[in-house]
Amino acid sequence: MITTLKDVSRLADVSLTTVSHVVNGTRPVSEKLRARVEAAIRQIGYTPNSLARSLKLSSSRTLGLAIQDIRNPHFTEIVYALEERARERGFTLLLSDFGDDPARESDALRVFVERRVDGLIIAPTSNGAAALAWLRGRGVPAVQIDRIADPGFDYVVVSNHAATRRLVTHLCQKGHRRIAMLGGLMGLSTSRERVAGYRRALRDAGLPVDPGLIVVGCSQPESARIATHALLDQAAPPTAIVAGNNLKALGALRALGERNLRVPEDVALVSFDDFPWADLFRPRLTTAAQPCRALGERAVDLLLDRIRDPGLAPRHVRLGVEIRHRESCGCAAGAPFSPTTPHVPTSKSV
Amino acid sequence: MITTLKDVSRLADVSLTTVSHVVNGTRPVSEKLRARVEAAIRQIGYTPNSLARSLKLSSSRTLGLAIQDIRNPHFTEIVYALEERARERGFTLLLSDFGDDPARESDALRVFVERRVDGLIIAPTSNGAAALAWLRGRGVPAVQIDRIADPGFDYVVVSNHAATRRLVTHLCQKGHRRIAMLGGLMGLSTSRERVAGYRRALRDAGLPVDPGLIVVGCSQPESARIATHALLDQAAPPTAIVAGNNLKALGALRALGERNLRVPEDVALVSFDDFPWADLFRPRLTTAAQPCRALGERAVDLLLDRIRDPGLAPRHVRLGVEIRHRESCGCAAGAPFSPTTPHVPTSKSV
DNA sequence: GGAAAATCCGCAAACGTTTGCGAGTTGGCG
């Protein structure tokens, strides 16, 4: 059913070498033989064996992608961009979703290396540093996305600090003085940067940082929902909430709904990460939208560069974030947004 | 950096054969040698080369996944389930997103076959039949999901007809007499089955089928949005709309919002496909929720069975759909839902 | 103590490619 070069060579009565060369166009072949070979190929429906080819060339034209949870719309978007870019460049993607489990993260990397991917893209967990160290030992090219666990590797992330700061500053300007932050796992660089941006904005506004208004560690909508209820149960509840990412925004939204609190009249809500359908939530959510597509494309480009030249110094890319100004912050729909912090342009260090 | 069996065998001073056997545990090895080998492996950080292994064994423990658009939440969910199940079974997933493009669909399959996947899972386009025929010629195991393009291959899909029928019947019972249907590309079995279910429900209710209320061919939110506007511009506009899938529901929702029409008071809306956050739209959407997880799991299981025994007769699985009864159909939240058509149980033919 | 059985191990051929090297042929030119 599946045929080989040898089958073709027998049928066309030429050498293996010649068949290989007409298949790959890697050296001139006379018109006569080429015709015979091509006829034979069509006749038996020959399909090259990439495995053998990769083995011989020690290059599989395959990229490994290890990510937390494809179902998170943010990652879905990134995966989409990565796959497209990789495909355009002639690479195929191996996919691994490792959830929250560091062990599964390591497993994924091991599997990828065993399959001899040419390089890999990873959104590392909080202990991704160990996994990356292991990779370094194998000399496998890799780039981190979204989060950074080891500055020794390339990465492309966004300006979490600046964007969160702008979000919070905006709430301050609208008069909010008790602003809560739903933060993520502090092992993640994103969470740390976003919480730092939040603190910074408060300090800039001369507001106290109340530890009771910062809750960290929730990673799923459900924990965010519960955390939100807890926040609102306080003696002096927040008048505004900053969700550290899209999942937390969903949780917060649910909690607010359960309490029949109106957004933004009773409590304002802004969130990191946009949804493709964020305009359909009521109220329409004000968000910090990451450039997922650009992020994916840059990641692939960085990786291919490094595969070409493994000696490159680590390259760090930080992309700007766009604030999508909608209603949940308390502004009328479409009202102009005037941040105090200027928009952070795409930057690249080293 | 990357080492081989031979490196290990040299360092441990044993034969290649022995190293291979301790790595795979495929034949007993004396305690002494095993220890030496394991020490050597650790020392040089040996990682097996799956490419060579696959070549020799002619089995790559890899599954190809070709899908339309991962960003569609419905497919995202399926991809997630597929990846998880495949991983549990020791297989890795190759991912290809081919959009609407039949050419890219064929490309994807070709790439997968060249990479010698053990089998593949595909949500075929309207002309997927050709692509599948090509596969048959190569003898590559495959299962179709979501849609069916060639009954000669295994598939696992849902009861589109029955579910749509229940959705529409429910609207009829609420008194709607002009119910519009936003259908998909009629080349897809899902679209045909859903539209058929819609017609059937109307006939059952003794209502006329007005061709002006059926619009087919839209596949993206934007075209559904435009189609919805057109529907509402009619002399006798519909009082209820059935969205053929989640994307169309988003488009319809946008159009209704743009017209400041209230759902369900002015126009009722129900939709095929659920969203994980469907409870956060306002109004909360009544949907026909597919068992994405089960679908993914069954697909992998079917595929692995077939890989084991390629001679199996084609197996067809049709899963039941759960109606998630919320507000957009015009019922009070949480009101009981009493379909005339009994819930279609999971069935399996042949 | 000796033969048979059991145990432990290595040789070398394959899996399906790619490619350096060199052999054979042809044509051009003096």
Place this chain on the structure above:
DNA sequence: CGCCAACTCGCAAACGTTTGCGGATTTTCC
């Protein structure tokens, strides 16, 4: 006619594994 360049092509070794076969050593049992 002779020689060299240009052109075409095939041989065979490699890529990193797996595994059938058989040789050597040890154990078992009478």
